[in-house]
Amino acid sequence: MQYGVGDRPKRTIQNQVPTTILSSDVERRKRPPPSGELTKSEYREENGRKGIGGLAQGDSNRRWKRSKRSRKQGPTIVWFQGHDLRVADHLALSMALRRGGSIIPVFIWNPDLWSPGEAGRWWLKKSLLSLESDLLALNLKLVIRIDSTTAYETLWQLVKQVEADAVYWHRQYNIATIDREEKLRQTLASTGIDARSLKSELLVEPWELETRFTVLHNYMTAWMNFPPPPMPSPAPAPVPLVKGGNKAVPSLSIDELGLDLPKVREEQYDRVWQPGSKSAIKKLSEFLKGSFKTFGEGRSRRDIYGTSKLSPHLQFGEISPRQVYHFVRSQMTKLGLKTSDKEVEGYARASRAFLKNLCSREFAHHLLYHNPSAANYSLIPHYENFPWSNDNEAWISWTEARTGYPLVDAALRDLKATGWIHNILRYLLASFLTKYLLLPWQHGANRFFNLLVDGDMKSNIVGWQWSFGSNSDSLPVNSLINPVGLARKQDPTGYYVRKWLPELSKLPNKYLHCPWKAPVSVLREAGVGLGVNYPAPIVDASFARQRARNALVVMRGILSGQQPNRWSLILNSEIDSERRSDDPENMSRRENDKQFSRLWQLRSGDQTAIAEQTHPSKPLFVSPTAGVSILNRAEVRNDFSGLTPTQSTAPFRVNGSAYPSSSPTHVATSEDDGNSPKDAGCHESMDLAERNDVMTRMILDENHEFHSFAVYIQKTYELTDNTDRRTSKDYVRLCTLRDQFPRATSQSDERQKITIYKMKTFFGRVLRMEVTGEWDRHNHGGVRGPYVYGLRLRRHKSRNLDTKA
Numbered sequence: 001m002q003y004g005v006g007d008r009p010k011r012t013i014q015n016q017v018p019t020t021i022l023s024s025d026v027e028r029r030k031r032p033p034p035s036g037e038l039t040k041s042e043y044r045e046e047n048g049r050k051g052i053g054g055l056a057q058g059d060s061n062r063r064w065k066r067s068k069r070s071r072k073q074g075p076t077i078v079w080f081q082g083h084d085l086r087v088a089d090h091l092a093l094s095m096a097l098r099r100g101g102s103i104i105p106v107f108i109w110n111p112d113l114w115s116p117g118e119a120g121r122w123w124l125k126k127s128l129l130s131l132e133s134d135l136l137a138l139n140l141k142l143v144i145r146i147d148s149t150t151a152y153e154t155l156w157q158l159v160k161q162v163e164a165d166a167v168y169w170h171r172q173y174n175i176a177t178i179d180r181e182e183k184l185r186q187t188l189a190s191t192g193i194d195a196r197s198l199k200s201e202l203l204v205e206p207w208e209l210e211t212r213f214t215v216l217h218n219y220m221t222a223w224m225n226f227p228p229p230p231m232p233s234p235a236p237a238p239v240p241l242v243k244g245g246n247k248a249v250p251s252l253s254i255d256e257l258g259l260d261l262p263k264v265r266e267e268q269y270d271r272v273w274q275p276g277s278k279s280a281i282k283k284l285s286e287f288l289k290g291s292f293k294t295f296g297e298g299r300s301r302r303d304i305y306g307t308s309k310l311s312p313h314l315q316f317g318e319i320s321p322r323q324v325y326h327f328v329r330s331q332m333t334k335l336g337l338k339t340s341d342k343e344v345e346g347y348a349r350a351s352r353a354f355l356k357n358l359c360s361r362e363f364a365h366h367l368l369y370h371n372p373s374a375a376n377y378s379l380i381p382h383y384e385n386f387p388w389s390n391d392n393e394a395w396i397s398w399t400e401a402r403t404g405y406p407l408v409d410a411a412l413r414d415l416k417a418t419g420w421i422h423n424i425l426r427y428l429l430a431s432f433l434t435k436y437l438l439l440p441w442q443h444g445a446n447r448f449f450n451l452l453v454d455g456d457m458k459s460n461i462v463g464w465q466w467s468f469g470s471n472s473d474s475l476p477v478n479s480l481i482n483p484v485g486l487a488r489k490q491d492p493t494g495y496y497v498r499k500w501l502p503e504l505s506k507l508p509n510k511y512l513h514c515p516w517k518a519p520v521s522v523l524r525e526a527g528v529g530l531g532v533n534y535p536a537p538i539v540d541a542s543f544a545r546q547r548a549r550n551a552l553v554v555m556r557g558i559l560s561g562q563q564p565n566r567w568s569l570i571l572n573s574e575i576d577s578e579r580r581s582d583d584p585e586n587m588s589r590r591e592n593d594k595q596f597s598r599l600w601q602l603r604s605g606d607q608t609a610i611a612e613q614t615h616p617s618k619p620l621f622v623s624p625t626a627g628v629s630i631l632n633r634a635e636v637r638n639d640f641s642g643l644t645p646t647q648s649t650a651p652f653r654v655n656g657s658a659y660p661s662s663s664p665t666h667v668a669t670s671e672d673d674g675n676s677p678k679d680a681g682c683h684e685s686m687d688l689a690e691r692n693d694v695m696t697r698m699i700l701d702e703n704h705e706f707h708s709f710a711v712y713i714q715k716t717y718e719l720t721d722n723t724d725r726r727t728s729k730d731y732v733r734l735c736t737l738r739d740q741f742p743r744a745t746s747q748s749d750e751r752q753k754i755t756i757y758k759m760k761t762f763f764g765r766v767l768r769m770e771v772t773g774e775w776d777r778h779n780h781g782g783v784r785g786p787y788v789y790g791l792r793l794r795r796h797k798s799r800n801l802d803t804k805a
Contacts, residue, residue, distance in 0.1 A: 075102035075162050079155065079169035080142075082107070082114060082124060083201055084317035085131045086277040087138065089232035091198045092168035097236050104162060104249060105140055107131075108154050109257045110147040113177065117450040119419040120315075122266060123275050125259035127316045130276030132254065139239045144252040152184050159193065162249060166194040170201055170317075173365050173458075175372045202362050203229050203321050206369035214379075214472040219363045220356065228329075232322040272418045273312070273453065280313035284324065288331040295350035307422060308354070311454035314361070321358060328354055364458040375461055376442070378470035385558045386470075386477070387551050389438035397538050398433055399447060404530075404537035406513050407487035408432050410500035417500075419453035428486060430467035435480050436544040438551060441468045477552055480545050485687050487513035489724055503533050542690070686768035688721045691790075694767060695719070706762050709754055712741055716794060723770045723790035725779075730792040733785065734759050734771075756786065763788045 076096040087093060096103045107128060116124055132142045147154035159167060167188055171181055181197055188195035199205055204223050213219035260266070287308040295307075313319045328351055368374055378384055397403055401412035411425040421429075426448070433444045441464040448464070449455045462471065469477040491497055494512045498505040504512060506526035511518035515528055516537055523530065530536045686694075698710040722728035734756050745752045764771040769790045776785030 073099075073101050074165035075104050076166040076168065077155075077159060077162070077164045078103060078105045079167060080105060080107045080131065081169060081172060082116075082316065083172060084170040084320075085127045086280075086318050086320070087131070087134045088235040088277060088281075089200075089320045089323050090170075091200045091233075092170055092196075094233055094236065095168050095196070095198070096166070097239065099166060103140055103239065104143055104158075104164065105135055106143040106145060106155070106158060108145045108147050108152075110149075110154075112148065113150060113180075114172070117452065117455045118261060118265075119269070119451055119453045120449075120455045121259040122261050122269050122419075123273070123312055123316060123453045125254060125257070126273075126275035127318060128254050128257075130278070130318070134235075134277065137238065138236060139241050141249075141251070143249050144254060144257065146252065146257065150180065152180070155184070156187075158249075159188070165192070166196075168196050168198065171197040171199065173202065173206065173369060175369065200320060201317060202365060203325065203358075204362055206366045209366065212370045213363070213366060216360060216363050219366060220359045223359050223362065229322045229325055232320060232326055268417050269419055269453065272420075275312070275316070275318065277313075277318040280310065280319035281323075283313070284308060284310060284319065284327055288327060292331065292350050292354070293346050295354055309420065312420070315454045315456050321362075324358060325355070361456075361459055364456070364462040367462055368458040374465065375457065379465050380470050380472060382555070383468075383470035383477075385555050387438075387554045388440050391437065391439070394437045394538060395439055395443065397535070398429075398437060398439070402535045402538070403432070404516070404535045405432070405483045405487075406497045406501055406504055406515065407491060408483055410497045413500040414496075415448075415451050419451060424486075424490060426463060427467050428481065428483060430464050431481050432483060434464075434468040435477060435548050436483075436539055436541070438547065441465060441470070477548055480541075480548060482541065482687055484514045484541075485721075488721065492727075501534070504528060541687075688719060691719050691767045691769070698766075706758075706766065708745060708752055709741065709759075709762060712744055713791075716740075716744065717791050718794050719767075719769075720790050720792055725770050725772060725776070725787070725789045728770075728789040731787045731789045732791045732793075733780075733783065733787055735786075737788075759788070760786065763791075 076099055078090075078092050078096050084090060084092075093103075093105070115121075128142070128144075135142050143158070145154045145158065155167070158164070169181075171178065185195045185197055204226055208226075209219075209222050211218075211222065213222065261269075287310075292308075310319065310324070314321070314324070332347060332351060367379070371379060378386075398408075398412070401409040401416070403409055403412075407425075408428060411421050411429055414425070415421045415429075430441065430444055430448075433439050434441050445460050445464040448460055449457065452460075465471040469479075487497070491513070492509075494509050497512055504515060504526070507515060507518065507528060508522070508526075511522060515523065515534065516530060518526075518528075528534055695710055695714060698704045698706050699714060701707060704710070717732065720728075720730045722730045725731070737759060738754060738756060741754055742752055760771050763769045769788055771788050772785045774784045774786060776787050777783055780787065
């Protein structure tokens with residue numbers, strides 16, 4: 001179900017840029033596109049087609065209206081801002097080359113306006129060195145400056161120093177930055193300088209969509225409705241040397257920017273990464289020729305290589321979104337696939353999943369543009385009342401990879417050593433910190449920003465709020481992922497955990513992801529001492545789940561006096577199903593894979609706007625050792641919001657990386673359109689022992705709704721850990737159970753009659769097993785579902801239980 005607050009009318013925001021910096025709960029004034037850009041009609045006239053976005057792209061042959069000067073044409077400044085560090089498909093550089101004359105590329109380092117985290121600074125330095133080399137090959141010298149103001153004084157001084165009469169740049173999409181850049185453009189234009197802010201780093205800018213989307217599925221539908229972007233421009237040819245050129249322009253060296261890290265960390269990153277646009281193109285090309293065709297299937301596995309790792313290259317603009325889009329499209333064209341080819345479905349799934357990652361990145365820009373306060377506060381304001389814990393020891397254990405959960409600790413070590421982890425692991429770490437430890441998501445977001453080489457504030461914030469549950473497109477807080485179940489699914493061979501946790505390398509696979517369950521003899525033989533060379537779990541999973549549910553009860557009590565709203569809908573609704581929108585098995589049934597132009601079309605649905613309410617300044621905190629209740633809460637000022645990056649000296653910073661789009665996305669609150677298949681249940685949220693415990697309670701409770709059916713299942717079948725339909729061989733068709741159940745039990749009791757819907761509820765909601773629909777027939781000889789996975793027929797008769805069934 002999609003939910004909103006009140007009946008607030010939707011606002012139409014199209015082709016608008018804010019004139020002032022305002023908070024999210026104040027209506028921003030509307031304004032047409034800046035006068036320094038091409039209009040849509042002019043763009044279509046020059047390009048002969050309607051390009052995606054339609055503003056300030058392509059070749060321009062018209063003469064811009066500017067004040068006439070008596071002197072000859074001055075130099076053109078191309079302003080690189082750190083998110084566009086390339087020469088190929090660089091619109092500002094291309095426009096300067098077409099204009100002719102002297103060109104001065106400049107990068108101005110202003111950490112007060114924009115600064116990556118620690119790992120990001122290492123990448124920025126390497127990327128600048130690569131850009132400097134690429135520009136020198138074009139006979140251009142990169143000018144380096146430092147600016148400590150927020151009014152672009154250094155750029156203005158450079159304009160006057162070299163007597164430039166044109167300044168071109170690619171705009172950024174922070175609310176404050178957009179406003180400052182527009183004021184700069186107006187100031188430059190008022191003096192007769194040709195100043196242009198160009199669209200380049202997004203395929204669809206936030207104000208180009210009429211609806212303020214809050215759900216990725218709906219945003220992607222609108223995003224894909226835009227015509228394909230124009231073809232990217234190749235790297236330009238070397239520029240004829242101009243007498244004097246810009247060699248006489250004073251410039252700092254890149255080393256003087258102070259981007260260095262400790263030598264040990266730099267050596268770690270050097271072994272893993274090679275920043276630069278050439279490396280980005282090479283990596284994308286190799287990926288498309290190699291593992292791309294299986295990207296829709298195995299990219300979330302930790303024991304195989306299945307991702308492109310292009311996110312840091314995109315973050316620093318070493319490759320443009322247009323280049324990525326057309327590289328993928330050209331790969332499909334080269335394959336020459338026809339609708340009858342057997343491989344088309346696999347490539348179609350891969351293409352859709354890959355482009356969805358690109359869309360997710362732009363969705364984060366869209367959300368933060370319309371909700372700038374989300375950098376500090378929850379997108380759903382009610383979550384500002386969530387009773388966080390203030391357990392500093394738990395925070396230290398998480399940051400130092402000493403949680404006692406092997407996959408969590410392995411992911412944290414991987415992140416520290418390489419500056420990158422897969423999206424599903426980012427989701428696991430974020431979910432574990434916020435739901436299992438009840439620590440604020442702002443803490444984790446700041447930590448990620450420092451450690452990730454692809455740290456993007458917008459994507460990071462959206463990802464962390466999605467993982468916690470305060471994003472309108474995420475699961476409720478009381479839906480907790482099971483780190484052990486996820487580990488067995490994502491790292492079934494144990495390769496990943498053994499790589500990063502060598503102290504556990506000798507443990508057998510059965511206990512590798514849960515060493516606390518291993519017998520003492522097994523631990524001794526493997527050389528593992530819990531609490532000695534590897535920590536015991538810092539929190540019990542069952543206790544953590546109950547504590548999270550209790551925290552929601554506290555928040556419900558706080559909000560109980562309010563009128564029905566989105567929060568009450570979340571609290572009062574159960575998880576009917578979880579749509580695995582990125583599951584490769586579901587793609588072919590939701591989209592027409594035989595038509596490439598429709599590969600990524602998702603369902604349409606009603607749009608809801610995120611509630612704009614005043615955010616409380618005093619969230620609630622509870623002791624980690626006490627049960628959660630209103631009585632033991634303590635009011636503490638939220639001191640985490642101030643850590644959002646605005647100054648380069650901040651102890652924590654915020655990060656990003658378009659996730660968890662590359663893993664199956666569970667959207668329990670999305671309204672069904674009647675066409676999309678569903679999976680009734682999240683099998684990762686309950687392990688086998690917990691399922692058996694639930695079964696026992698139902699069997700012993702004669703008044704339970706599913707008592708008789710649970711007894712029947714216990715006698716006839718046995719539960720297994722194999723609940724993933726993509727790999728499981730333990731499955732039973734629900735129609736078979738429906739037919740067998742009445743014959744195996746007494747016919748006098750009405751509870752002996754069971755429907756498909758009730759069985760889906762039993763296996764999906766109660767036992768958290770994977771249940772499919774009628775569409776599930778591919779691996780079953782064409783016999784349509786629904787099927788339940790993780791259930792198999794007993795090989796011998798089980799002992800009778802003392803019940804009345």
